[in-house]
Amino acid sequence: MNSTRDTDGHGTHTSSIAAGNYVKSASYFGYALGTARGMAPRARVAMYKAIDDGVDILSISLGFSVEEHLLEDDPIAVTTFAAMEKGVLVVASTGNDGSLYWTILNGAPWLLTVGAGSIDHEFYGILTLGNGVQINFETLYPGNYSQSQIPLVYVDECESVEELKQLRNKIIVCKDHLSISSQVANAESARVSAAIFISNYSSLSKLYTRSSFPAAFVALNDGKTLIDYVKQNTNPRGRLQFQKTTIGIKPAPRVDDYSSRGPHLRCPNVLKPDILAPGSVVLASWSPISEVTNVRSHPIFSNFNLDSGTSMATPHVAGVAALVKRAHPDWSLAAIRSAIMTTANLLDNTLSPIKDVSTYNLPASPLDIGAGHINPAKALDPGLVKSSYNCKSRSLDLNYPSFIAFFYDEHSTSNEKVVQEFRRTVTNVGKEGMDYTAKLTGMDGIKVRVEPQKLIFKQRYEKQSYKLSLEGPRLLKTEVIFGYLSWVDDDGKYMVRSPIVATSIKPEP
DSSP states (O other): OOOOOOSSSHHHHHHHHHHOOOEEEEEETTEEEEEEOOSSTTSOOOOSOTTTTTOSEEEEOOOOOOSOOSGGGOHHHHHHHHHHHTTOEEEEEOOSSOSSTTOOSOOOTTEEEEEEEOOSEEEEEEEEETTSOEEEEEOOOSOOOOSSOEEEEEEETOOOHHHHHTTTTSEEEEEOSSOHHHHHHHHHHTTOSEEEEEOSOTTHHHHTTTOSSSEEEEOHHHHHHHHHHHHHOSSOEEEEEEEEEEEOOSSOOEEOTTSOOSOOTTOTTSOOOOEEEEOSSEEEEOOTTSOOEEETTEEEOOSEEEEOSHHHHHHHHHHHHHHHHHHOTTOOHHHHHHHHHHTOBOBOTTSSBOEEGGGTSEEOOHHHHTTOBOOHHHHTSOSEEEOOOOTTSOOSOOSOSSEEEEOBOTTOOSOOEEEEEEEEEEEEOSOSSEEEEEEEOOBTTBEEEEESSEEEESSTTOEEEEEEEEEEESBOSSSEEEEEEEEEETTSOOEEEEEEEEEOOOOOO
């Protein structure tokens, strides 16, 4: 039968991120211990026929990859257009297809499209050697394991299950020789007490964070420390501890490598994604009938789980949208989206530009993070908003809170310049008598102009329009150049910022 009962856990997780109530002492077996709550804990959740149920916000953590390049062939785009017509703001995930251009799944102009970023938490275990040296490693193993030190033995390749069976009461140490998966399988088959795996693959620990037995995965430098200790001592011993959490990891947030990137193949003239939100290793509620991990071939269940994906980022934004809707019930869907985008953060917790995991911490571009990382408090009071688009004018230059211009005329043989223009209308949602001045960040190789350079609002809800011009070569030599247009009020309270992208990338034929 058609039922909203969650047997998988994904729906429980995402809905509790958006609107879960307060739960004290929530954790995943001791990891991320604290009080859990959703972004809008007083909101109500409907999980069946959303439009008929009269929802204000629709959070969609799914997507379809289709070959066709038309929006009308995308089932998510078509169905959410109907929701938009009914006054429902739809927040949708970019998808988890990785860091290449053109990988976004949900990029229709009427969607608020969300990418996934990291958080400032780290979940780890500690290996303590007999000489007091401690080595940290990433893990989500649910047990706490040994309270006392036990013998360590270095087995190198760990190829023989029979040999490992003879060492069950010890912590075995294995070194990766391009066979790490086989080593893990052998250790599990031998039912060893615990194991430490050494590898030069930097992301190895992320692949095995939910190991089915007590295990640590460490890099070569820590591995050398461990091997030297074992070889230089007649009675090497160690202790493994789990369920450790550190808060305040830097840099954070970063756009994670799985988060899909823009532009959107079916509507490239609208810059996507729109916004970045927490998506990696997020603690939230879980279906009690869906296992969260497996230990020694036994399924383990929990009311909370740590999960990652743009699925987790999306309900963060949906919850914030609900808060903005509650604070400003008369605002249009476009105004709510504008408020969220134009108040986003561009800096991480080191006060540097948000970085991209997939490029080894190079600065991320708006094709990765949209307008930036969501800032819930500022979204409630944005100063200016870009309101609804007038569909009487059939144009791709929508009244959108971002800009993207393509310069990829491969047949151009001269240094001829081309100018692309964008027109926007903003509404003053602050107090009366507000003056805003335009501030532009430089874009190397592109001449950027805004007219007028000052917007004067005598009344609240008054509208003013401006034009943004980008002048550049017909074929841009650089793949992506980006900057920002910020409208700053004279009192310095508001900075209403929109990303600008000039690009020469084009979809593969």
